[in-house]
Amino acid sequence: MAYVIDENCIACGACQAECPVGCISEGDIYVIDQDSCIDCGSCEGVCPTGAAHAE
Known part of the structure; x- marks a missing residue:
């Protein structure tokens, strides 16, 4: 199952910092x-x- 980031993103960076x-x-x-x-x-x-x- 692929993960995506949709248009609701506010570019806060929380996801980038968490990605292993x-x-x-x-x-x-x-x-x-x-x-x-x-x-x-x-x-x-x-x-x-x-x-x-998840998409």
């Missing part, structure tokens, strides 16, 4: 590199807006 493999990068909103993501769900647990979620 460093697959989240900053842009207009944060983006998850699908090839590097290990589907751990850490980003989902810390996202204040629910933008990070």
Whole structure:
């Protein structure tokens, strides 16, 4: 199951700091590199807006 960050992202950086493999990068909103993501769900647990979620 792939994790994504949707348009509800407020670019707070909480998800990037929590990712154990460093697959989240900053842009207009944060983006998850699908090839590097290990589907751990850490980003989902810390996202204040629910933008990070399993797809």
